Amino acid sequence: MREDPLSPPDLGAEINHLRFTLDHVGAYVFTKDLEGRYTFANEMVCDLFGQHLDDVIGFTDEKFFDLTISDELRKNDLSVLKDGNHIEQVERNIIATTGEERIFWTVKRPICGADGKVTGLCGISTDITERLQLERDLEEQKKQLSQVLENMDAYVYIKDREGRYLYANENLARLYSKPVNEIVGTLEQDLLTPETSERLAAMDKAVFDGGCKVTGEEIVSDVNGKEIFCWSIKIPLFKDGKADRLIGISTDITDIILLKNKYQNLARIDTLTGVLTRGFLIEQAESILLRTQRREARLAVLLIDIDHFKAINDSYGHAFGDTYIISIVNACQKTLRESDIIGRFGGDEFIIVIDEADEDGLTIAAERFLASLRDSILTAPDGKKLKLSVSIGAALSDQSSTFEELMARADHALYQAKKAGRGCWRTAPSANS
Numbered sequence: 001m002r003e004d005p006l007s008p009p010d011l012g013a014e015i016n017h018l019r020f021t022l023d024h025v026g027a028y029v030f031t032k033d034l035e036g037r038y039t040f041a042n043e044m045v046c047d048l049f050g051q052h053l054d055d056v057i058g059f060t061d062e063k064f065f066d067l068t069i070s071d072e073l074r075k076n077d078l079s080v081l082k083d084g085n086h087i088e089q090v091e092r093n094i095i096a097t098t099g100e101e102r103i104f105w106t107v108k109r110p111i112c113g114a115d116g117k118v119t120g121l122c123g124i125s126t127d128i129t130e131r132l133q134l135e136r137d138l139e140e141q142k143k144q145l146s147q148v149l150e151n152m153d154a155y156v157y158i159k160d161r162e163g164r165y166l167y168a169n170e171n172l173a174r175l176y177s178k179p180v181n182e183i184v185g186t187l188e189q190d191l192l193t194p195e196t197s198e199r200l201a202a203m204d205k206a207v208f209d210g211g212c213k214v215t216g217e218e219i220v221s222d223v224n225g226k227e228i229f230c231w232s233i234k235i236p237l238f239k240d241g242k243a244d245r246l247i248g249i250s251t252d253i254t255d256i257i258l259l260k261n262k263y264q265n266l267a268r269i270d271t272l273t274g275v276l277t278r279g280f281l282i283e284q285a286e287s288i289l290l291r292t293q294r295r296e297a298r299l300a301v302l303l304i305d306i307d308h309f310k311a312i313n314d315s316y317g318h319a320f321g322d323t324y325i326i327s328i329v330n331a332c333q334k335t336l337r338e339s340d341i342i343g344r345f346g347g348d349e350f351i352i353v354i355d356e357a358d359e360d361g362l363t364i365a366a367e368r369f370l371a372s373l374r375d376s377i378l379t380a381p382d383g384k385k386l387k388l389s390v391s392i393g394a395a396l397s398d399q400s401s402t403f404e405e406l407m408a409r410a411d412h413a414l415y416q417a418k419k420a421g422r423g424c425w426r427t428a429p430s431a432n433s
């Protein structure tokens with residue numbers, strides 16, 4: 001026998017199906033009559049109230065919510081039931097049984113009879129309490145992060161592949177002397193000199209090409225052109241698997257670099273005379289010697305020792321001794337060419353290294369230096385006029401010379417000069433003779 005499609009068993013199934021759907025729709029669904037009594041409530045509403053459906057139907061919200069604290073719910077219902085308004089808004093309700101506040105996004109519509117008159121309302125509410133809390137937490141975290149970034153003693157920024165700033169902290173704004181909103185959206189090359197932006201772009205390119213963190217030293221100039229040394233850490237940010245932005249943290253290390261340079265200079269430059277220290281001079285001289293030998297040219301070293309310096313110190317004191325040393329160096333520097341270097345080898349010993357030298361050149365250099373000393377007179381503390389006097393031992397390199405061997409020969413020649421009465425120079429025979 002063929003069954004009627006709208007027969008009562010089917011209608012029941014239909015209602016059950018509808019009820020099941022409403023129970024699992026993921027929102028609070030309900031209807032109320034004109035008095036505000038529930039005429040339907042899905043499972044979620046019953047669960048929220050902690051009641052069976054039978055204990056919900058026919059009751060008003062007074063039973064389930066603490067309307068003494070918030071009567072927003074009642075006002076909204078009346079607006080729909082009396083005035084036929086449609087409501088879509090946030091509702092805050094206090095659950096009577098627990099005292100807990102829940103926040104809903106609520107949609108309420110009037111239900112009308114065949115005559116068009118309002119007979120009740122239907123409502124769908126989504127609980128957004130957790131989502132709002134998450135949003136609040138996120139906002140709080142953003143605030144905290146922004147506080148960290150703003151108070152970090154570093155330039156923090158986000159740039160895209162073109163070098164456009166997407167974020168800049170206040171520190172960076174101070175460097176550019178521009179408000180943050182003028183930096184964001186601007187290309188880096190429009191804020192910096194071409195040389196600086198080219199330098200910075202090189203590291204950015206390495207981040208995007210390699211797709212990984214890059215660290216290194218960078219030099220930027222502030223608005224006054226002052227150079228600022230930074231230690232930069234740049235990290236790629238990915239979208240759809242492609243590095244499309246980078247976040248950068250650049251710390252100003254100018255003071256450290258200047259200090260490093262100062263100490264490097266201290267190790268390289270003799271504080272009394274301003275000429276090279278022994279270690280740095282040897283380093284330089286060795287590389288000059290190799291270059292000279294590659295060109296099959298020769299290099300000369302002049303080992304200079306101040307004559308009777310102990311007696312000068314003993315007679316006039318250490319401070320005058322220092323002045324004497326400085327005067328010798330000044331006289332020596334007057335006779336040097338730009339390519340020659342001078343260093344302090346010991347207390348009263350100095351070395352001049354002459355690139356591209358031969359016997360004639362060496363003779364000219366040594367004689368010129370001794371002549372310039374002869375012209376220099378220093379007045380001692382007791383008013384006595386002192387002549388500056390040194391002895392010099394010289395040596396010329398050949399293709400097989402090492403700097404050490406050259407120095408040994410110069411030292412031997414210096415001994416000869418001292419033996420010859422001081423105030424003169426001697427040259428060492430070549431290594432092969």
Ligand SMILES: Nc1nc2c(ncn2[C@@H]2O[C@H](COP(=O)(O)OP(=O)(O)OP(=O)(O)O)[C@@H](O)[C@H]2O)c(=O)[nH]1
Pocket residue numbers: 272305306307308309310311313317318319320321322325346347348418
């Ligand atoms: N004022 C001063 N004296 C120094 C310095 N460094 C080394 N001396 C002194 O230089 C003197 C070197 O003396 P010696 O090596 O004996 O040589 P000298 O007296 O010049 O004798 P000859 O070289 O044989 O002519 C020592 O008295 C050191 O104390 C310095 O920086 N300042």
